[in-house]
Amino acid sequence: MEESKTKRRMKIFSLNSNHALSEKIAAEVGMPLGKAAIKQFSDGEIQVNIEESIRGDEVYVIQSISDPINDSLMELLIMVDALRRASASQINVVIPYYGYSRQDRKARSREPITAKLIANLLEDDAITRVLTLDLHAPQIQGFFDVPVDHLAAAPLLASYFSDGSFDVENMVVVSPDHASVSRARTMAELLGTPIAIIDNRNEESVESINEIPTEIIGNVKNKIALVVDDMIDTGTRLTISAEALHNAGATEVYGAATHAIFSNNAPKILQESKLSKIIVTDSIRIDADKKFDKLVELSVGPLLGNAIKMIYDNEPLAPLFKSQK
Structure with a gap:
């Protein structure tokens, strides 16, 4: 009995960006989501009310920094402030999609580094840990x-x-540009396939569906090509990659990415592309009007849920990096 009194208590809270994923994570952990109300005043200010005691608890708060990205970020910051003022012992933020991450360095003069800015804001808010994907x-x-x-x-x-x-033996994993080679190599090692690289040196070309790269490093002829990226925003880069691979003799082209941002008319572009299927995760909520026939959605709920359990039990996360059937 004394041991149960001193054992750390865990609470999991969901904000508004991806409540469906939060429910899957909580189900994997084996506990209900905490009670909290996140509302807006009439002028758009965000109001957070934690509706249960969290004094001394180890709290995990789940929020993707995704569309509407600024509201999602402010919800997270305000929730962390509320948790800290309510005497949570630890505040662990679970961020399936870390928005503002594309500006991670100064590529040109007078540019911000927004990925660092978000880190500063979260640390100034006194978080304990970040779990991200x-x-x-x-x-x-x-x-x-x-x-x-x-x-x-x-x-x-x-x-x-x-x-x-x-037919994995006849598959090749493809990087859509030189910057994504390490990601493609990781996937190729998991599947036991070779890799290829689309030699797309003109960064501006990814904005135009009419400019198809012609140089491909590696053999894709008569192969099933799998283009791997971390996110799909407009869908243009994946579409022109599929065109380039078909022109180079690939028999089929698939796309795979973790984060389905799907801005503007990306679903229409992808549905009409030469891609056979596009496989993504539910790290970002995909609304019904953005789903399409070629889309396959896999859930990262079990992955994140298991990670939370391992962190809580002070266990290593290494098993989560192995192949998951």
């Missing part, structure tokens, strides 16, 4: 001075293709 650049972990657990969706995505329905 497939950062745009792994070095963003170094922007924090608190522990960061950086999970990968590659084993989950790879499991979709290694279930026996695909």
Whole structure:
């Protein structure tokens, strides 16, 4: 009895960006979501009310920094402030999609580094830990001075293709540009395939569906090509990659990415592309009007839920980086 009194208590709270994923995470952990109300005043100010005691608790708050991205960020910051003032012993933020991550360095003069700014805001808010998934650049972990657990969706995505329905021996994993080679290599190692690289040196070309790269490093002729990226925003880069691979002789082209941002008319572009299927995760909520026939959605709920249990029990997360059937 004395031991149960001193045992740390865990609470999991969901904010508004992706409540469906939060429910899956909580189900994996084996506990209900905490009670909290997140509302807005008439002028748009965000109001948070935690409707149960969390004094001394180890709290996990789940929020993707996704569309509406600024509201999602402010919800998270305000919730953390409320948790701290309510005497939570630890405040762990679970960020399936870390928004503002694409500006992770100064590529041109007079540019901000927004990925570092978000890290500063969260640390100034006195968080204890960050649990996140497939950062745009792994070095963003170094922007924090608190522990960061950086999970990968590659084993989950790879499991979709290694279930026996695909001729993996005739598959090649493709990087859409030189910057994404390490991501493609990780997927290729999980599937046991070679890699290829689309030699897309003109960054502006990804904005135009009419400019198709012609140079491909590696053999894709008569192969099933799998283009791997961390996110899909407008869908243009994935679409032109599919065109380039078909022109180079690939028999089929699939796309796989962790974060389905799907801005503007991305679903229409992807549905009309030469891609056979597009496999993504539910790290970002995909509304019904953004779903389309070629889309396959896998859940990272079990992955994040298991990570929370391991963190709470002070266990290593290494098993989560292995292939997940």
